[in-house]
Amino acid sequence: MRRLTAASVVVTSALTLALAGCGGSDDDASGSTTDKPDLKVTGAYMPAPSMATMAAGFFTVTNSGGADTLTSVTSDLSGDVTLHSTKGGAMEEEKSFTVPADGTLDFASGGNHIMFEMLTHKPKQGEKVSVELHFAKSGTIEVSLPVKSATYNPKTGH
Incomplete structure (x- = not known):
């Protein structure tokens, strides 16, 4: 025993x-640093809007750290910038988007995008539109969206 x-x-x-x-x-x-998000925004652009009141914006967020959440976007171009997804061909407003750990969040034509409504002016090709992306953990990242032609289609991989 x-x-x-x-x-x-x-x-x-x-x-x-x-x-x-x-x-x-x-x-x-x-x-550790792997739990802290490490975000980089690339491929940002805005197609020249066809209407004087609305525009869309696109970019890719690459994260080489822990997960984060895009909670909102602000811009001097509009007092109303919203986050949207496209599901089954229908646009749907979203409250936030998760940026996965060691992954990407794509905002691309026909998919996720930011929508500017009630524009202060209609931006023209060649201008740059400043936006602030607000993340839950990473804080605010300032991004410049060059205004491209209305038919601009970026190469794969932004």
Whole structure:
């Protein structure tokens, strides 16, 4: 009996230490840079709007860190900039978009996009439109959207 009890104590102690070590490494990982988002915005553009009141914007957010969320977009071009997805050919307003860890969030023609309504002016090809992308963890990232031709179609990979 005594031998089983001693063995049980040794095994229990070893398991407790092993589990404590696992918990410690999880805690260390939560403070690592991999949990912090590392965002880069590329391929930003706005097709020259055909209407004086509305425009769309596109870009790609690449994340080489932990997940984040795009919560809103603001711009001097419009007091009403909204996030939209396109599902089954229908545009739908979204409250936010997740930027996956070590992944990308694409805003491309026919898919996700930002919509500018009630424009302060109709931007022309060659102008640049400033926007601020607001993220839950990363804060605000300022982006310049060059206004391209209305039929502009970027090469794959922005």
